[in-house]
Amino acid sequence: MELNDETLRFIHEHCKDNVRNLALQAPKYPGVDMPVALTQIAGRQAAAEKIPSWYAEEGILYPRHLSLEQCSSEATARYKASIIPGSSSGTLTDLTGGFGIDCSFLATGFKSATYVERQEELCEIAAHNFPILNLNHINVRNEDGVAYLQTMSPVDCIFLDPARRNEHGGKTVSIADCEPNVAELEDLLLSKASRIMIKLSPMLDLSLALKELKHTQEVHILSVNNECKELLILLGQTSPAEITIHCVNLFTKGTQEEQHFVFTREQEQRSQCTYTDSLGDYLYEPNASLLKAGAFRSIAAAYPVRKLHPNSHLYTSDTFIENFPGRIFRIVNQCSFNKKEVKENLADLKKANVTVRNFPATVAELRKRLHLTEGGDTYLFASTLNNGQKVIIRCEKV
Numbered sequence: 001m002e003l004n005d006e007t008l009r010f011i012h013e014h015c016k017d018n019v020r021n022l023a024l025q026a027p028k029y030p031g032v033d034m035p036v037a038l039t040q041i042a043g044r045q046a047a048a049e050k051i052p053s054w055y056a057e058e059g060i061l062y063p064r065h066l067s068l069e070q071c072s073s074e075a076t077a078r079y080k081a082s083i084i085p086g087s088s089s090g091t092l093t094d095l096t097g098g099f100g101i102d103c104s105f106l107a108t109g110f111k112s113a114t115y116v117e118r119q120e121e122l123c124e125i126a127a128h129n130f131p132i133l134n135l136n137h138i139n140v141r142n143e144d145g146v147a148y149l150q151t152m153s154p155v156d157c158i159f160l161d162p163a164r165r166n167e168h169g170g171k172t173v174s175i176a177d178c179e180p181n182v183a184e185l186e187d188l189l190l191s192k193a194s195r196i197m198i199k200l201s202p203m204l205d206l207s208l209a210l211k212e213l214k215h216t217q218e219v220h221i222l223s224v225n226n227e228c229k230e231l232l233i234l235l236g237q238t239s240p241a242e243i244t245i246h247c248v249n250l251f252t253k254g255t256q257e258e259q260h261f262v263f264t265r266e267q268e269q270r271s272q273c274t275y276t277d278s279l280g281d282y283l284y285e286p287n288a289s290l291l292k293a294g295a296f297r298s299i300a301a302a303y304p305v306r307k308l309h310p311n312s313h314l315y316t317s318d319t320f321i322e323n324f325p326g327r328i329f330r331i332v333n334q335c336s337f338n339k340k341e342v343k344e345n346l347a348d349l350k351k352a353n354v355t356v357r358n359f360p361a362t363v364a365e366l367r368k369r370l371h372l373t374e375g376g377d378t379y380l381f382a383s384t385l386n387n388g389q390k391v392i393i394r395c396e397k398v
Helices: 005-013 019-024 034-050 065-070 074-083 101-107 120-132 145-151 182-192 206-212 265-270 288-293 296-302 339-346 363-370
Strands: 087-094 110-116 138-141 155-160 193-200 216-224 227-236 244-250 259-264 282-286 315-317 326-335 351-356 373-384 390-397
Touching: 005 034, 019 034, 034 065, 074 101, 074 193, 074 216, 074 227, 074 244, 087 101, 101 110, 101 120, 101 138, 101 155, 110 120, 110 155, 120 138, 145 182, 155 182, 182 193, 182 227, 206 216, 206 227, 216 288, 227 288, 244 288, 259 265, 259 288, 259 296, 265 296, 326 339, 326 373, 339 390, 351 363, 363 373
Parallel strands: 087 110, 087 155, 110 138, 155 193, 216 244, 351 373
Antiparallel strands: 193 227, 216 227, 244 259, 282 315, 282 326, 326 390, 373 390
């Protein structure tokens, strides 16, 4: 992708300006390739938060909005690199290169890497960016990933990020809904590498994925700032007796440390869980990765907490448990859904953060009934205790 001097100068001078406003001024800059300039300005602005180390590099080119929106963040790419460390003599192939974020961070641990992408424009961008990032050992190939896989020489590690097939925004729950279908390619992949990492949508059904992929060794459910972002599945030549599931919550804001909880589905079945008819002084909400994984009994066995109800997925304790992997709240009071009790306990509230867990009303219905707007420092959890009692729990964040 060649940019003329006037376009480069325009990008530099307007790098922090509003892209929509700039688009309206296009007639004033006849020498500027405005569509390209706006793409680069918008891309760099998005990279400031999503890929900060790339943002710091002058000369990086950015793709169109969709490719940038779908690519991994730096935080998740670095995590992937930490669980596939590679070696000084190792080889890596990324069969679905995209913008190249995952490939660039994974490749740092390998002697050589190959980036494969069927979109020519993305290949041109990758070939431009990798040398700027001192990643000259990455070979860029403009080919279809599956076709390349069929003829490639074996490598140490393969990475791929299948795309959703549903183009109309429908929920993608199965690997068969993705392109390529990695379940059909599993044997071929394992004939080409001893280690395969597959990045999947967090919307996928984990139980179904484990049934479809017979050689799964590890699962990593990855959240960032308590928002579930990726489901990572690692395949290997041998199948373990128990598949370890890593529930990870990374933080890019503040100083909070990474939350990491590991369990197996067999442990979940065997774990003892105490349910409760009453609340203690603290309330605990597992992070998004734990909720996605279904580690509900394992958490109760690992920490001295009581579960409110088999279907509520909230926990309580009398003493503060600092390292619980999720959000922690101090309980201020509680009440039933009775109009009189609601008035006595919540009448002073004008705004609150409302969450529903196993409760016969939606967040919107509760807001309307309680006359609350979103926000503030008060948190309300509407849930059910083990004896069936419906409660509204008023909390403040610890």
